[in-house]
Amino acid sequence: MDLDGDGPQRRRRGAELEAALLEAAWAELAEHGYGALTFDAVAQRASTSRSVVYRRWATKPALAEAAITHVGRRDKARPPNTGSLREDMLAILRHTNEKRIGLMALTISFLGGYFQETGTTPYDLRRLVLHDGPTVLDVVVEQAVARGEIAATLPPRVVDVAFDLFRHEALMRLGPVPDAVLVEIVDEIFLPLATGSVRSDP
Template sequence: MPERRRGAALEQALLDAAWEELTEHGYARFTMDAVVKRAGTSPPVLYRRWSSRDELVRAAIAHALKAARLDTPDTGSLREDVLTLMREINATRVQLITVMNMHLAGYHQETGTSPGDLLDPLVTGRAEALDLLFARAVERGEARPGLSARIKSLPFDLLRHEILTTFAPVPDPVLEEIVDTVFLPLVR
């Protein structure tokens, strides 16, 4: 008989099962019952934590994005830190980005939300990573203090846009153009 999961282990198993259901079947076919079966638990266990499909989807996405968060590089240069992070996203996250956007169109229609609502940097941990990256750049004199969150996330937003228009990794010269031509002039 399998060991009974509790607390954080149970919650992680439920969120993993929800994410797997979402990525395999999309939001249109996502059900609480399917998550219960995949996690090997009972409906009351799931409903005690998330009372609706919408709440569970939001929690599963936040869970997946936190798990997929990359380490913040420290190359000694803002340009190289940003390019390193963009290259790693480009090499490892294209499928995550496209699956999330394709599978969640129905979710956004049904709930009246937008992709930005699910990618909240405070929830996903991205805000802390960007703040650290930019604090280092300010200390080195490479960026002015007080940059807005929009400017800090700009290269990554443009990367996501490129991925979603091609459904493929972005060529390195495009990454360099985003950083050198669009982004760095804004932060100096």
Template sequence: MTLEKATRRRGEELENAILDAVWDEISEKGYGGLTYEGVAARARTSRAVLYRRWPTRTDLVLATVARLGRRTPRVAPDTGSLREDMIELLRYSNSHRLGMWVVLSVQLAGFYAETGVTPADLRARLLGDRPSLVPEIVARAVERGEARPDLSERVLRVPFDLFRSEAILRLGPVPDEEILAIVDEVFLPLVRT
């Protein structure tokens, strides 16, 4: 009978296991249910390891959100049409990022109240230094003559602001007809030449 020595996780492998555990705990239990004990058990490590790296729950949440942003792939559609690019981008978010936005908006309500961190602060941490894809898509549309060049940042945020609002209100996927309405009835009339 041979006993295999357990390999101790360190560095990035351990950090990934911990931050995955934090996200899973928040997703299932909300910020109010996030405990060092729960994270340690889920990540199969000790509370001491967590406290050494992240002394507060706030630190745990901020590190988890930053990692989530780094790991979320960017999809920049380039169909040759502003309308189709925006629809594709919103559909991708609907199928791949929706759960993330719902968790950040709903499950972290207590976090915002307790820490003073805002959803906008978390969004900035999530995106890091990666710019939004909408200005890139619109810049291509401007070159093709499909959009005005003088659009404000507020106008460029409209499609995703409406999309997130719909997702939060539904606590689930945004129906395709709503995505089409966001693009056709609101965004395109705002940006067209």
């Protein structure tokens, strides 16, 4: 069935059609990996023709990059504002643990062929997903400074340390990180570095 051909079905256009194609490409990557990704498989999954996919992305790397960027931005966390730096950081990590863990696992497990073919790294791919401007972590730190929880804007390495540790745990496990580990990362590593103090309560 070709929903984008000349048949009686409603034709998808513009952003709706592109989103359907990228969701199909993401599903193919997640299920079969980069090596097995084909334009025909994406077209079949999206109920359209190969030419519809090909005229938007002329190469397999371009299609994979577009799909990963689409999913990464679709599931991006919004900056929380719970009134507490601790709770804000936990909210970010829990959202990522729930919504973006598949993206992390796929990056390390299924994209080896992509990195070899393009000569890039997971770091390069991550940059494609991020928008320019302040990150969610930057925003919650700025909020904490405004509330007086921390004295000044933190060094970038301190801002990123909780997420870096979370990413390591996720990649080592190739799956979700236990919530108790998220709490340990925030309470035992991030907050002491950010505030210069050690929490005594659990």
